[in-house]
Amino acid sequence: MQRIKIMLPAYNEALSLPPLLDKIEAVKNNFHLNLELLVVNDGSTDSTVNVVERFRVERNWVKLLDLQPNRGLAGAMREGLKEAVRDMADEDILITMDADNSHNPALSFRMITQIREGSDIVIASRYRAGARIVGLTRFRRFLSSVAGYLFRIFAPFKGVRDYTCGYRAYKVALIKKAQDYYQEDFIRQQGFGCMAEILLKMRRFRPVIHELPFILRYDQKQGESKMKVWKTIRQTLSLILSNH
Numbered sequence: 690m691q692r693i694k695i696m697l698p699a700y701n702e703a704l705s706l707p708p709l710l711d712k713i714e715a716v717k718n719n720f721h722l723n724l725e726l727l728v729v730n731d732g733s734t735d736s737t738v739n740v741v742e743r744f745r746v747e748r749n750w751v752k753l754l755d756l757q758p759n760r761g762l763a764g765a766m767r768e769g770l771k772e773a774v775r776d777m778a779d780e781d782i783l784i785t786m787d788a789d790n791s792h793n794p795a796l797s798f799r800m801i802t803q804i805r806e807g808s809d810i811v812i813a814s815r816y817r818a819g820a821r822i823v824g825l826t827r828f829r830r831f832l833s834s835v836a837g838y839l840f841r842i843f844a845p846f847k848g849v850r851d852y853t854c855g856y857r858a859y860k861v862a863l864i865k866k867a868q869d870y871y872q873e874d875f876i877r878q879q880g881f882g883c884m885a886e887i888l889l890k891m892r893r894f895r896p897v898i899h900e901l902p903f904i905l906r907y908d909q910k911q912g913e914s915k916m917k918v919w920k921t922i923r924q925t926l927s928l929i930l931s932n933h
Contacts, residue, residue: 692781693724693801696773698765698855699741699788700731705910706740709790716794717750722801726751728788729769732759763883767876770864779862785855789910791824792856796903800858809863809896810888812849813856817902824908844889848898852885856903860896867891 695713699706710726717724728741730753738755745751754772756765766785773783782804786792792813800811815822816837822830833853840852868875871890878886 690723692777693722694727694773694777695784695786696727696729696769697786697788698729698731698762698769699733699737700759701733701735701737702788703736703740705790706737706788709788710744713794716797720798724750727754727773729754729765730756731765732757761879762881763876763879766883774861774864777861781861782858783861783864784858787855791905791907791910799901803899804858804860807897808899809860810898811858812851812900813854813903814851814900815854815905816850817900820902821904823904823906840885846888846892848900849888850900852888853881855884863891863894863896866894
């Protein structure tokens, strides 16, 4: 039976994780999925690990990868992807999501369906008809739109409008192919730019990509944003220039 695995890189998300984990469990039960969950704790200094451990009780489909010390999103993604696909078959599906409760796991069923219909990657997109962004400042929305525009102009990728959203579904065979080809160079970009880097490096394999509109609920996020805005801008421009 095809396995579905959700991977959550988490840094100090003790407040956001409980409602998100409940939603993921509801998706597993409501859609009768062979679903597993891997939480990648990225050196959190709050009670993130305790929250996950409590949720794991009597749930053998939940696993924890505890990284110490903090490695940043790029490091968490790199180690998390390695661990996630290690025991998965090529035909299985891996979903990555943010752990801050801004992504609704219910959309994952449509993403899984799209993979089964022939896509290699499915992206939850903020830039497709029907998408909404709730709770994000106008400045952050403006910066996000500009970054997306620059990627589409200078690093075009058929089927992609949202290069940086972390909510995606992948055919496992594609991730393994990229890991085998790039080895330790698969994810080198630091910070939030690593999500765009993953996509740009996968262009080599000519994947079929589909985007689904989704509602980004930033108003449901607990705690402060982990994104350092100006650092992210510099990294984004560097990544665009290196791929132009």
